[in-house]
Amino acid sequence: QVQLVESGGGLVQAGGSLRLSCAASGRTFSIYTMGWFRQAPGKEREFVAAARWSGLSTLYADSVKGRFTISKENAKNTMYLQMNSLKPEDSAIYYCATDNARRVGVPNYSYQYDYWGQGTQVTVSS
Numbered sequence: 001q002v003q004l005v006e007s008g009g010g011l012v013q014a015g016g017s018l019r020l021s022c023a024a025s026g027r028t029f030s031i032y033t034m035g036w037f038r039q040a041p042g043k044e045r046e047f048v049a050a051a052r053w054s055g056l057s058t059l060y061a062d063s064v065k066g067r068f069t070i071s072k073e074n075a076k077n078t079m080y081l082q083m084n085s086l087k088p089e090d091s092a093i094y095y096c097a098t099d100n101a102r103r104v105g106v107p108n109y110s111y112q113y114d115y116w117g118q119g120t121q122v123t124v125s126s
Contacts (some may be wrong), residue, residue, distance in 0.1 A: 001026050001027060001117065002024055002026045002028060002030065002031060002098050002100070002114070002115040003024070003025045003026045003053060003115070004021050004022055004023070004024055004096050004097070004098065004106060004116065004117035004118075005025075005118070006018040006020060006094065006095065006096050006117040006119060006120040007020070007021045007023075007120060008019065008021050008120065009094060009120030009121045010121075010122070010123070010125045011124075012086055012122075012123070012124055013125050014086060014087055014088055014124055014125065014126050015085060015086065016086050016124070017082070017084045017085075017086065018083050018086065018122060019080055019081065019082050019083070020036070020080065020081040020095075020096075020122075021078055021079075021117055022034065022036075022049050022076040022079045022081075022082075022085065022096030023078045024078070024079075024098065025077065026057055028047060028053075028077045030100045031098045031099075031100060032051040032052065032053055032054075032077045032098075032099055032100060032101060032102055032103070033050050033051065033052055033053060033098065033107055033113075034050065034051060034072070034096060034098050034099075035047065035049065035051075035096065035098075035106075035113060036048040036050065036070065036081050036094060036095070036096055036097075036108065037094070037095045037096075037107070037110055037113075038093065038094045038095070038098060038122075039090040039092055039093050039095070039119075040093075041093060041108070042093075043078065045095070045110050046061065046120050047061050047108040047110070048054055048061055048064055048068065048094070048108065049068055050059075050073075050099075050104065050106050050108060051069070051070045053081055053090040053098075054074070054126065055097075057106050058070055058106065058113070059062060059105075059106035059108055064083075064090075066086050066106075067083065067085045067086075068081060068082065068083050068084070068086075069081070069082040070082075071109060077111035079096065082093070084123045086122075087124060088124045088125065088126045089121045089123060089124075090124050091124045092122060093119040093120065093122075094119060094120050094121075094122050095116055095117055095118075095119045096116075096117045097110070097113035097114075097115060097116045098113060098114060098115045098119070099112050099113050099114060100114045100115070101114070106108045109110065
């Protein structure tokens with residue numbers, strides 16, 4: 001199993017920045033991709049960004065492209081989501097998740113991910 005712990009959420013004004021962290025433990029050698037999803041009240045969970053645990057492939061949702069950057073620090077088993085130019089519509093609970101399956105392409109559907117963190121709240125005020 002893989003355990004994931006997110007941190008870094010909070011309250012920020014529109015136009016501000018936050019950096020989320022996701023620390024993985026357990027069977028981290030089995031991780032192929034780590035991704036970020038978010039869920040706002042009354043809405044479905046949506047894909048935000050993902051990156052291969054080993055390698056350079058990344059994928060971003062159109063809504064965050066150019067504003068969010070995913071990065072990782074393998075030595076610390078940690079992945080980050082740098083969020084800039086935040087908008088009120090970015091407010092949600094942000095979850096990190098791991099895909100432990102070898103597959104073609106970077107997955108962007110929640111059902112493709114095996115392990116999930118508990119989430120961290122991001123609130124952007126206007």
